[in-house]
Amino acid sequence: MKLEFIKHARHLRRRKRIRKRVNGTPQRPRLSVAxxxxxxxxxxxxDLSGRTLCAVxxxxxxxxxxxxxxxxxAAAVGKSVGEKAKSLGIEQVCFxxxxxxxxxxxxxxxxxxxxxxxxx
Numbered sequence: 001m002k003l004e005f006i007k008h009a010r011h012l013r014r015r016k017r018i019r020k021r022v023n024g025t026p027q028r029p030r031l032s033v034a035x036x037x038x039x040x041x042x043x044x045x046x047d048l049s050g051r052t053l054c055a056v057x058x059x060x061x062x063x064x065x066x067x068x069x070x071x072x073x074a075a076a077v078g079k080s081v082g083e084k085a086k087s088l089g090i091e092q093v094c095f096x097x098x099x100x101x102x103x104x105x106x107x108x109x110x111x112x113x114x115x116x117x118x119x120x
Contacts, residue, residue: 015099082116
């Protein structure tokens with residue numbers, strides 16, 4: 001139990017450290033990534049108004065049936081959020097990895113969003 005608490009505390013510290021530097025504005029909103037064991041989700045957030053501009057999750061019906069919860073699902077989420085952002089006129093975002101390492105599913109999502117046309 002103690003090791004679980006320590007890992008969670010480290011994750012929260014990393015997340016807090018990242019959020020001190022990464023803020024979303026109307027011109028450059030924040031692309032926030034949340035990863036669980038089963039799914040991955042991404043939101044584009046304007047922190048000044050406190051609004052979520054668009055959100056995509058691998059738990060949605062369309063993506064869950066096609067991909068599941070692995071790297072290919074993360075890439076599909078990245079591509080989908082990139083396309084939604086382009087349709088809303090968003091070209092640049094700040095990337096918030098949510099305290100997770102930039103590796104595996106997080107990296108796949110980021111690369112797919114870049115290929116879809118987002119700049120960060």
